[in-house]
Amino acid sequence: MSKSLLLIGLLSFICCQAIADVIQGRTDPWPPYVINEHEGLTIELLNAAFNVKGDQLEVVLAPWNRVYRDVLNANADALITAWLTDERKKLFHHSEAYYSNRLVFIKRAGDKFQYKDLKSLDGKLVGVISGYAYNEAFNKATNFHKPNVSNLITNLNALVAKRIDLTLDDHAVALYTIMNNSFDSGMIEFVEKPLSTNGVYVLVSFKNPKHKRIIDNFNYGLKQIKQSGLYDKVLKKYGL
Numbered sequence: 001m002s003k004s005l006l007l008i009g010l011l012s013f014i015c016c017q018a019i020a021d022v023i024q025g026r027t028d029p030w031p032p033y034v035i036n037e038h039e040g041l042t043i044e045l046l047n048a049a050f051n052v053k054g055d056q057l058e059v060v061l062a063p064w065n066r067v068y069r070d071v072l073n074a075n076a077d078a079l080i081t082a083w084l085t086d087e088r089k090k091l092f093h094h095s096e097a098y099y100s101n102r103l104v105f106i107k108r109a110g111d112k113f114q115y116k117d118l119k120s121l122d123g124k125l126v127g128v129i130s131g132y133a134y135n136e137a138f139n140k141a142t143n144f145h146k147p148n149v150s151n152l153i154t155n156l157n158a159l160v161a162k163r164i165d166l167t168l169d170d171h172a173v174a175l176y177t178i179m180n181n182s183f184d185s186g187m188i189e190f191v192e193k194p195l196s197t198n199g200v201y202v203l204v205s206f207k208n209p210k211h212k213r214i215i216d217n218f219n220y221g222l223k224q225i226k227q228s229g230l231y232d233k234v235l236k237k238y239g240l
């Protein structure tokens with residue numbers, strides 16, 4: 001091989017390394033989507049998508065309010081398990097949705113409650129998680145009470161202890177949490193009709209000078225792993 005070809009190859013390698021980036025991802029634990037920093041549906045899908053362009057995802061877990069603030073202020077790059085709201089559209093550059101989840105109510109076994117609309121929640125104590133974006137109408141509703149805590153397990157314990165009437169979360173998250181935290185599944189039931197079906201997005205603050213590049217690279221990678229079949233393979237691994 002000639003010296004000129006070696007030089008071209010070396011320059012190409014250096015160029016690719018310069019373009020590749022480490023993406024500082026932030027979220028709270030949200031199994032089965034985020035089991036830990038290295039495991040979960042979201043972790044595997046996002047690693048695969050970012051790797052298409054040579055980027056590396058590094059995930060740090062912390063309470064939601066903290067990670068939201070860190071990404072909003074560009075002290076970290078990306079919220080990796082975010083629902084989209086009108087307010088967030090003004091603050092963040094958002095990706096295409098990489099998954100869609102069903103937000104369902106959870107009640108005590110034997111409770112005949114069925115969700116029809118927000119009016120059906122009149123007077124209820126509905127345990128929520130601080131900082132989560134459920135949907136605009138739910139967040140603004142005043143006909144029921146919304147005591148907030150930091151995680152689903154606390155809400156489930158309050159539900160079983162009859163301190164609240166209902167709680168809610170993504171169906172897959174709630175099922176995983178119940179099965180892996182010694183809850184008696186016979187004491188809890190899911191309400192059939194969901195509050196909403198939400199897309200899950202990657203969000204990067206407009207304050208972050210890399211916001212366009214990060215989101216463009218992710219969207220491109222997401223399209224590629226869907227076309228290759230890798231996306232469906234990861235979902236199947238998690239029973240979805």
